[in-house]
Amino acid sequence: MLPMKANTPIPDDLAPVMNALCRVAADLSDLIARGPLGGRLGASVGNNTDGDDQKALDVMADDVFAAALKGTGIRWYASEEQETVNEIDADGTLALAIDPLDGSSNIDVNVSIGTIFGIQPALDSGEATFLRSGRHLRASGYFIYGPQTALVVTFGDGVRQFIFDRATATFTETETVPTVPASASEFAINASNYRHWSAPVRAYIDDCLAGVDGPRAKNFNMRWVASLVAETHRIMCRGGIFLYPGDARKGYEQGRLRLVYECAPIGFLVEQAGGRATTGTAPVLDRVPDSLHARTPFVFGTIEKVDRVTSYHDLPEREASALFANRGLFRA
Ligand SMILES: O=P(O)(O)OC[C@H]1O[C@](O)(COP(=O)(O)O)[C@@H](O)[C@@H]1O
Ligand SMILES: [Mg+2]
Ligand SMILES: [Mg+2]
Structure with missing residues (x-):
């Protein structure tokens, strides 16, 4: 049985890839839902090339996705968990970049985690394929393993959402899709890094924290899950x-997040959903990675907010610092 029930067809050449991704995501969802009954998924098993701690589930997810993509048209496979690009099928025409398990610090604490992927046409060289801007993506999306397991994906023509129905083991498309609302009052940032930020970022967050008493004359709420998905x-x-x-x-x-596996795929999706995704100063989709595991500063969400962050970066350094000095809530 097909693992996807779509309302309208998925592009022909991408359907085998999407079916394979959904099969693996369904198995991962079941495994993750069993928590400690499924083994020590959050156990540390080493380090990846970036020096990040690798958990058992990071490695397992990478292995099963790579294996499942055989015969689906994928030539090049680039994973956050592997040092170099792997060739899956020499006659494949597509390339897939993947963060097999995103938010791995949350595996053991029963908080939502996910998988992020981006698909683009394959060039003759694997490395050259991925060292291009996100403008080359044909499709991107994520699986979220949360209270619901869902797939949110774009094929470059808006966003589509599929919910995993455990009764039928099928990712079933929903009528409604998530679209980034034009106004909102929440921000997400790891505020424990406050003292390390640049003046424009501090000034932006200070203005949010100042609420009705500050220049924004409005209260904001803060969230930080530590799972990008x-x-x-x-x-x-x-x-x-x-x-x-x-x-x-x-x-x-350059922040913490990887351009190829995380920021370009999420950026493409967010733009297709009516939001904005930048490096803080320029569209993240225009950024060309200088290495497979390159990181990039990442700012995305409601357009008006993301543009405001860009405008804080446009201020001359002296002005942004003055803003910080005047508004800083954390001054001694
Ligand atoms: O622990 P920090 O510095 O707040 O970073 C959290 C970020 O790191 C990540 O967990 C990185 O992803 P991985 O778990 O795939 O390494 C993101 O999901 C999340 O946004
Ligand atoms: Mg990640
Ligand atoms: Mg990861």
């Missing part, structure tokens, strides 16, 4: 803004 799903449904800026910590000059 979960933050994305919330913003797709309810609006708001997500920021993971570059900061002054060693190794975080």
Whole structure:
């Protein structure tokens, strides 16, 4: 039985890939739902090439996705968990970048985690294929393993949503789709890094925190799940803004998130859903990765908010610093 029940056809050449991704996501969803009954999924098993702690589920998810893509038209497979690009089928015409398991610090604590993917045409060289801007993506999306397991995907013509129906083991398309609302009052950022941020980011967050008493004359709420997929799903449904800026910590000059596996696929999806996705200063889809595992500062969500962050970056450095000095709520 097909693992997807779609209201309208999925592009012919992408359907085998999508079916394979859905089959694996269905199995992962069942495994994740069993929690500790399914084994020690959150156990540390080593480090990936970026030095990130790898959990058992990170490695398992990578293995099963790669295996399932054989014979689906994928030539090149680039995974956050692997150092180099793998060739799956020499005669494939497509390339897939994947964060097999996103939000892995949440595996053991029963909080939503996910899978992020982007699909583009394959060039003769695997590396050259992925070292292009996100403008080359044909499709991108995520699976969220939460109270519902869902697939949210774009094929470049708006956004589609499928909910995993456990009764039929089928990802069933919904009539309504998440579209980033034009106004909202939530922001998401890891505020524990406040002291490491640049002046424009501090000034933006200070103005949110100042609420009705500050220049925005409005109160804001804050959320931080530490699963990019979960933050994305919330913003797709309810609006708001997500920021993971570059900061002054060693190794975080370009933030934490990976352009190829996380930010370009999410950026494409968010734009298709009526939102905006940038590096803080320019469209993230225009950014060309200089290496497979390149990181990028990432800001996305409701257009008006994301544009405001860009305008704070446009201020001359002296002005942004003055804003921070005047408005900083964390001054001693
Ligand atoms: O722990 P931090 O610095 O707040 O970072 C959280 C971010 O890191 C991530 O967990 C990185 O993804 P992985 O779990 O795939 O490494 C994002 O999902 C999340 O937005
Ligand atoms: Mg991730
Ligand atoms: Mg990951």
